[in-house]
Amino acid sequence: xxxxxRQSMTWLHTWAGLVFCWVLYFIFITGTVxxxxxxxxxxxxxxLHRGKPVEAVKQVAIAEAWLTKHAPHADEWFIFPRNKxxxxxxxxxxxxxxxxxxEQSFNAETGEPLAKARETGGGETLYRMHYVLHYIPGKIAYxxxxxxxxxxxxxxxxxxxxxxxxxxxxxxFRPRKFKRTWLDLHxxxxxxxxxxxxxxxxxxxxxxxxxxxxxxGIASYGFDEAKIRAVFAEMQxxxxxxxxxxxxxxxxxxxxxxxxxxxxxxxxxxHVKVKYPNDANAIVRVTINNQTIDRFRxxxxxxxxxxxxxxxxxxxxxxxxxxSNTFLGLHEGLFAGIYLRWLYFISGLLxxxxxxxxxxxxxxxxxxxxxxxxxxxxxxxxxxxxIGTIIGLPAAVGAYFLANRLLPIGMHARAEWEVHCxxxxxxxAIIHPGLRSSKQAWFEQTCIAAIILAAIxxxxxxxxxxxxFNSLQQQDxxxxxxxxxxxxxxxxxxxxxxxxxxxxxxxx
Amino acid sequence: xxxxxxxxxxIIACALLSxxxxxxxxxxxxxxxxxxxxxxxxxxxxxxxxxxAAYLITDNKGMGAGLSLFFGLFSLAALVVxxxxxxxxxx
Numbered sequence: 001x002x003x004x005x006r007q008s009m010t011w012l013h014t015w016a017g018l019v020f021c022w023v024l025y026f027i028f029i030t031g032t033v034x035x036x037x038x039x040x041x042x043x044x045x046x047x048l049h050r051g052k053p054v055e056a057v058k059q060v061a062i063a064e065a066w067l068t069k070h071a072p073h074a075d076e077w078f079i080f081p082r083n084k085x086x087x088x089x090x091x092x093x094x095x096x097x098x099x100x101x102x103e104q105s106f107n108a109e110t111g112e113p114l115a116k117a118r119e120t121g122g123g124e125t126l127y128r129m130h131y132v133l134h135y136i137p138g139k140i141a142y143x144x145x146x147x148x149x150x151x152x153x154x155x156x157x158x159x160x161x162x163x164x165x166x167x168x169x170x171x172x173f174r175p176r177k178f179k180r181t182w183l184d185l186h187x188x189x190x191x192x193x194x195x196x197x198x199x200x201x202x203x204x205x206x207x208x209x210x211x212x213x214x215x216x217g218i219a220s221y222g223f224d225e226a227k228i229r230a231v232f233a234e235m236q237x238x239x240x241x242x243x244x245x246x247x248x249x250x251x252x253x254x255x256x257x258x259x260x261x262x263x264x265x266x267x268x269x270x271h272v273k274v275k276y277p278n279d280a281n282a283i284v285r286v287t288i289n290n291q292t293i294d295r296f297r298x299x300x301x302x303x304x305x306x307x308x309x310x311x312x313x314x315x316x317x318x319x320x321x322x323x324s325n326t327f328l329g330l331h332e333g334l335f336a337g338i339y340l341r342w343l344y345f346i347s348g349l350l351x352x353x354x355x356x357x358x359x360x361x362x363x364x365x366x367x368x369x370x371x372x373x374x375x376x377x378x379x380x381x382x383x384x385x386x387i388g389t390i391i392g393l394p395a396a397v398g399a400y401f402l403a404n405r406l407l408p409i410g411m412h413a414r415a416e417w418e419v420h421c422x423x424x425x426x427x428x429a430i431i432h433p434g435l436r437s438s439k440q441a442w443f444e445q446t447c448i449a450a451i452i453l454a455a456i457x458x459x460x461x462x463x464x465x466x467x468x469f470n471s472l473q474q475q476d477x478x479x480x481x482x483x484x485x486x487x488x489x490x491x492x493x494x495x496x497x498x499x500x501x502x503x504x505x506x507x508x
Numbered sequence: 509x510x511x512x513x514x515x516x517x518x519i520i521a522c523a524l525l526s527x528x529x530x531x532x533x534x535x536x537x538x539x540x541x542x543x544x545x546x547x548x549x550x551x552x553x554x555x556x557x558x559x560x561a562a563y564l565i566t567d568n569k570g571m572g573a574g575l576s577l578f579f580g581l582f583s584l585a586a587l588v589v590x591x592x593x594x595x596x597x598x599x
Contacts, residue, residue: 171529173593335572340580
């Protein structure tokens with residue numbers, strides 16, 4: 001038993017932090033990259049061009065024509081117009097119970113169906129990894145991530161308790177003092193970004209609310225999952241309709257979009273959803289993207305035959321749901337414009353840095369013991385996981401981007417192989433430190449990370465016509481940003497490798 | 509432009525707050541003697557600059573996005589100041 005409260009908290013901080021820190025680092029890196037998921041999706045399908053923004057009403061007409069031709073009596077139509085950020089290309093989907101769903105994407109400007117692009121996991125796969133990991137069944141992974149989020153929260157709280165002088169040491173950073181420097185950096189990264197770290201972890205826990213506390217629903221509605229789902233749907237303003245079986249012609253979709261125009265911002269339509277199209281009971285819902293922090297998607301529901309307004313929801317009517325959705329909205333950052341999105345990205349990296357410096361400090365603090373017994377399995381394992389994850393994982397993410405450009409276009413299970421490439425590089429990075437001394441492993445992996453990251457814009461320029469210079473000329477800022485970000489991180493890695501080399505030369 | 513201005517104000521705020529602490533005051537201005545009154549004045553000015561930045565950004569961008577931007581920019585500003593101090597005072 002630890003003798004004082006603070007000592008117990010230090011023990012808890014050390015071990016709750018260390019045991020899963022590499023997975024938490026993975027969650028932070030993939031989640032952070034995920035703030036640019038749709039931009040990465042775009043970069044990973046260079047065959048597709050977004051073109052200029054087009055009025056929602058024109059786009060909806062294109063999709064409606066296709067749906068009327070291919071699935072006039074489906075259970076549900078979804079039309080996703082190309083919007084500000086979240087939906088890249090106009091897309092039409094039809095769902096029918098017992099049948100496979102059908103969908104088609106279009107060039108919103110010309111109305112032409114989009115040619116099949118390369119199969120890729122895109123930014124979406126990277127983003128999903130931060131809450132369902134990979135290679136593990138989703139439900140189990142989601143619960144595991146829940147436990148780790150809880151440990152992360154515990155780490156933050158215990159960290160605040162054991163940090164004796166948060167305000168007095170707020171700006172303290174003492175470079176070139178080994179142990180002291182790593183602890184200073186760990187404190188500095190944590191304290192300066194503490195509001196973000198607390199928010200992201202606490203809101204992460206709210207996502208897991210009904211997974212880890214299922215009794216919330218069960219207590220009121222029993223174990224009937226369908227019933228609970230129906231209650232949730234009702235809470236979110238779903239209107240229950242049944243198919244009448246009588247075929248009736250609907251008003252054109254443009255009518256509903258025009259009817260919504262005075263109330264909703266049609267530059268950012270999420271989707272137009274039709275329940276039981278061409279049936280006498282059909283209803284049409286026009287929903288716009290959440291542009292506010294509380295994650296609420298304003299929407300209007302119309303009768304499909306006479307166009308009368310059935311329901312209009314412009315704000316969340318349930319106060320507790322506003323509170324929880326504000327946290328979830330803050331976590332997802334979907335409301336964020338481009339500058340705030342970059343700040344989210346930087347804050348996420350600070351979180352990853354906080355975890356990394358904590359893990360490095362764990363080793364630094366025990367350096368004397370490690371030097372005394374260099375073959376101790378525990379120390380070797382922590383060291384290998386530290387190097388292989390802290391620098392190996394960014395290199396592996398770089399490999400994921402490279403795989404997107406280098407794997408044969410028509411390859412079977414191409415998207416899955418992109419991910420395999422990422423994990424193979426990560427695995428090699430974890431094995432490599434076992435074969436080299438710690439200093440050599442850090443240096444070599446940092447060099448490799450720099451090379452992989454620097455290769456991204458080069459390979460992009462060679463294999464596509466959307467290299468950095470072309471993108472600059474065409475003012476295609478998404479492609480420019482991905483290439484430049486890779487270059488910046490390559491320079492940072494090269495700089496770090498240079499510093500390591502210099503210090504090794506000095507024998508420091 | 510607004511964001512750059514807010515970032516600049518926040519860097520000034522962090523610089524003032526760090527100067528209000530005896531340790532950093534001695535590091536940055538070794539020839540001057542630290543007096544508690546000067547420390548208090550610097551602290552007040554620092555907090556004033558922080559509140560000014562918070563007011564300007566929430567006034568322009570709304571509470572939700574404004575506060576998110578504020579904390580993001582504050583992290584950056586505090587890091588810039590903290591990491592610069594030892595390098596500014598290096599002889």
